[in-house]
Amino acid sequence: MRGRGTVPARIISVQRGLYGIVSEYGEGTARLKGGIYYNGMTDKFPTIGDFVEVTILEGGDGQIVKTLERSSCFSRKDPYAGVGEQLVAANIDYVFLMMSMNQNFNLQRLQRYLTVAWQSGGTPVAVLTKADLVQDVQAWTDRVSRAAPGVDVLAVSAVTGFGLESLDRYLIPGKTVVFLGSSGIGKSSLLNVLAGGELMKTGEIREPDARGRHTTTNRQMFLLKSGALVIDTPGMRELGAWEVTEGMTETFGDLKLLSEQCRFSDCTHTTEPGCAVRAAIESGELSADKLKLYRQLERENAYAIRRERRRQILGSRAGRKPEKRQKHKNAARQQDW
Numbered sequence: 001m002r003g004r005g006t007v008p009a010r011i012i013s014v015q016r017g018l019y020g021i022v023s024e025y026g027e028g029t030a031r032l033k034g035g036i037y038y039n040g041m042t043d044k045f046p047t048i049g050d051f052v053e054v055t056i057l058e059g060g061d062g063q064i065v066k067t068l069e070r071s072s073c074f075s076r077k078d079p080y081a082g083v084g085e086q087l088v089a090a091n092i093d094y095v096f097l098m099m100s101m102n103q104n105f106n107l108q109r110l111q112r113y114l115t116v117a118w119q120s121g122g123t124p125v126a127v128l129t130k131a132d133l134v135q136d137v138q139a140w141t142d143r144v145s146r147a148a149p150g151v152d153v154l155a156v157s158a159v160t161g162f163g164l165e166s167l168d169r170y171l172i173p174g175k176t177v178v179f180l181g182s183s184g185i186g187k188s189s190l191l192n193v194l195a196g197g198e199l200m201k202t203g204e205i206r207e208p209d210a211r212g213r214h215t216t217t218n219r220q221m222f223l224l225k226s227g228a229l230v231i232d233t234p235g236m237r238e239l240g241a242w243e244v245t246e247g248m249t250e251t252f253g254d255l256k257l258l259s260e261q262c263r264f265s266d267c268t269h270t271t272e273p274g275c276a277v278r279a280a281i282e283s284g285e286l287s288a289d290k291l292k293l294y295r296q297l298e299r300e301n302a303y304a305i306r307r308e309r310r311r312q313i314l315g316s317r318a319g320r321k322p323e324k325r326q327k328h329k330n331a332a333r334q335q336d337w
Contacts, residue, residue: 006065009054011046012221019046020220021054021062030054030062037064047073047087048219048231049176072121074178085304089178089219089231092122094170098181098190100130101140101155107147108293111251113180114148115297119247122178124151125170129186131157147290149254158189167194173227180233191232194224248301252294258286 012027013020019030033055037045046052046067053066074088074095095117099105110126117124126144131137137155144153156163170177171194179187221231249256255277259267263274269291270278280286 006053006055008068009052009062010221011048011050011052013219014048015218019064021052021064023054023062025056028062030064033063033065036066045087047090048221049090049092049178051091074116074120074122074180076116088180088233091176092120092178092231093175094177095120095122095124096127096170096177096179097124098127098129098179098185098187100185101128101134101137102130104182104185105140107143107287108289109182110144111147111290111293112297114151115247115251117180117247118250124148126151126153127167127190128153128155129158129190131155131162132160137162147287148251150250156190158186158193161193164193168226171224171226171228171230176221176229176231178231178233183234187232191222191230194230195222196225248294248297252290255286255290255294 007023007025009021009023009030011019012022017031019032021028021030030052032045044067046064050070051068052064053068054062055065057063070090072092073090074092075085076088097110097113097117099110105128114124114126126148128137128140128144134140141153141155145151154163154166156167179191181187219231219233221229223229258276258280259269261276262269262272264272267275267277269275277286277291281288281291
């Protein structure tokens, strides 16, 4: 990067405090301007996919001075601190929720991802990988469609090329797609095929138990030949919910409709007579696991809302600014996976 002044840029990678960016000057690296991000002037730390304003310094390095408004943002509860929000990717159009058709497959995990994806503002798409390992692909996709009504469900194989054409309508110029899922499901392998070359190193996975090692170690954005932008992320060991009220409405719409049919408006769906939810579970219309997941996410969501309100109240006290040390911790949690 050459020149001086403030220019718009987009973050294309994040790794331990160093941001990869692309601007009118090409690709380069940048760091946060400490006087703004660490001294209480803003708590809007950037993440991959963010549009930012960058000051070009002597020597060509950049200094991020402002994070611009987001159209969408996928985030989760910070898995390291156990509290607070960790940003994953911003300004995304589609969220590819990826799961392999082997022992990695878990409908409750998919519904958890789906809830957070709906909350992000991006459009979730369920992508089942490793279609070459199963005989009846349709049975797998039907199972997911029943668990995630209204969501597009695709099945693909990076080995044989099966189903790859179904991705074309999402991977179009100007659209940003984030790949999400646990380790070993084939995110990097699929990205390599879509890019027509080995962008990401892939680790060996022992089938069919899908045990292996993480192959993506930090978040990166890639430009495909189609003109689409893809964000690859490390495999997630856990996905804690962070303020997902709207996402729960989308994912658990069927459960909410059933609850409106209960005899009592405050029905807890446990022992009350005339409970439509329990009746649906007994008839097989609704999964007991889905009700269990709903209750768990409801608790997580309520906790996240309480934490955020407490943070806002403390931050609004006159003359009180966050400590510099805490600001550094917040930044580190956004930058590291």
